């Protein structure tokens with residue numbers, strides 16, 4: 492069994508990525524069984540359906556960086572220190588929502604100041620939007636898990652075009 496284990500609900504909906512030790516406890520207690528165990532792509536499935544309320548997918552700093560590929564949305568820089576920019580500045584009523592937060596280099600952030608991108612003569616390589624991904628798993632964790640070829644079949648239906 493790999494270091495990380497994908498945990499599926501009884502209906503195959505991905506619930507979490509956990510570590511081997513915790514997965515073994517689930518197996519030992521008879522709460523789950525192994526679905527796939529190929530090197531680093533271990534998957535266990537719960538024997539009973541667990542009902543969980545859908546959490547709200549909140550934009551964290553790391554989530555915004557992950558969505559934007561650790562790349563400034565204005566100039567494309569990846570090597571400069573990165574920060575979070577409010578497209579509509581906070582002082583002008585901009586909110587902390589997925590569609591108003593972008594990954595931005597400190598240079599562009601300073602150049603933009605408290606202006607809108609248009610006013611500062613800056614364009615965005617893509618419009619920020621709320622990513623579609625499975626809300627049970629945090630966005631950065633989900634995007635990382637999606638890169639595991641053995642887990643792709645289980646996760647991809649929930650990924651949409653998140654990148």
Ligand SMILES: [Zn+2]
Nearest residue numbers: 563566596599
């Ligand atoms: Zn920049």
